[in-house]
Amino acid sequence: xxxxxxxxxxxxxxxxxxxxxxxxxxxxxxxxxxxxxxxxxxxxxxxxxxxxxxxxxxxxxxxxxxxxxxxxxxxxxxxxxxxxxxxxxxxxxxxxxxxxxxxxxxxxxxxxxxxxxxxxxxxxxxxxxxxxxxxxxxxxxxxxxxxxxxxxxxxxxxxxxxxxxxxxxxxxxxxxxxxxxxxxxxxxxxxxxxxxxxxxxxxxxxxxxxxxxxxxxxxxxxxxxxxxxxxxxxxxxxxxxxxxxxxxxxxxxxxxxxxxxxxxxxxxxxxxxxxxxxxxxxxxxxxxxxxxxxxxxxxxxxxxxxxxxxxx
Ligand SMILES: [Cu+2]
Numbered sequence: 001x002x003x004x005x006x007x008x009x010x011x012x013x014x015x016x017x018x019x020x021x022x023x024x025x026x027x028x029x030x031x032x033x034x035x036x037x038x039x040x041x042x043x044x045x046x047x048x049x050x051x052x053x054x055x056x057x058x059x060x061x062x063x064x065x066x067x068x069x070x071x072x073x074x075x076x077x078x079x080x081x082x083x084x085x086x087x088x089x090x091x092x093x094x095x096x097x098x099x100x101x102x103x104x105x106x107x108x109x110x111x112x113x114x115x116x117x118x119x120x121x122x123x124x125x126x127x128x129x130x131x132x133x134x135x136x137x138x139x140x141x142x143x144x145x146x147x148x149x150x151x152x153x154x155x156x157x158x159x160x161x162x163x164x165x166x167x168x169x170x171x172x173x174x175x176x177x178x179x180x181x182x183x184x185x186x187x188x189x190x191x192x193x194x195x196x197x198x199x200x201x202x203x204x205x206x207x208x209x210x211x212x213x214x215x216x217x218x219x220x221x222x223x224x225x226x227x228x229x230x231x232x233x234x235x236x237x238x239x240x241x242x243x244x245x246x247x248x249x250x251x252x253x254x255x256x257x258x259x260x261x262x263x264x265x266x267x268x269x270x271x272x273x274x275x276x277x278x279x280x281x282x283x284x285x286x287x288x289x290x291x292x293x294x295x296x297x298x299x300x301x302x303x304x305x306x307x308x309x310x311x312x
Contacts, residue, residue, distance in 0.1 A: 120297060121291040123290075123291055125166065134176065136176070140182055140183040143160055146293060151294075163242040167244040170249065179210060181206065185207065186206050188202050188227055191215070191225045222246075223243070224241060233277075243259050256305075264287065266280040266286060
């Protein structure tokens, strides 16, 4: 909406209405108090409408003034209500994403992070799955999510997250994995913890199809699993990786345990950003992250008690 050469949108009209009502109520409350005071001091008779009329007038004037001040202050701090037509027509892909270098302003990154609505990816190691056979569902989904404060990326995900789900089993347990591809191209799974024939188990799964994989976790350790569809670099760089923890048959001493999966993002600067394959091949990431998103544990740190054993 254009008004006197200035653009307003619905949010501004709503804000003005709310301010007006709030200011009116405040002014009315003040005038009621003043009236009470007059009555207590015997200046005004109770319930005299003649006294109320000027009070209402003053309240309305006060409300209008307060609304004008509120809108003016908001305008001054945020600028125009809507982007200019020129700004709207500027292609988003021409905006460059910030690089994760020391040259970046720490203050500006932190300020952006505080404005971020994304929740931190859980870092706590989930308990070991129960039973002789552990059933795991992994679903491929294309999803846009925030890889750093203010930076959105068109990712290929396992179960909607980067990294994929933490798989925690004990040595000797059998995994029974159902892998479903809801993505837009063929994908696959490669478990470094599995000693199986890769051409049979890790084959490409077409969109809309599923595959069933089963193997025994024979060796304890911390393993990568990832999509291995060619070019695997692109699939991993787009988010298709996760961690699998195989505890030794004899349990380790109890510890507060965290999983921090390192990852790198190579962005083309678009919004949402896509993979810059040349950057990936050159190993020049824009963002290096733990559990998919830069700075997420800065404001949601991992906690441990003094003297507590911690395992990463
Ligand atoms: Cu893939």
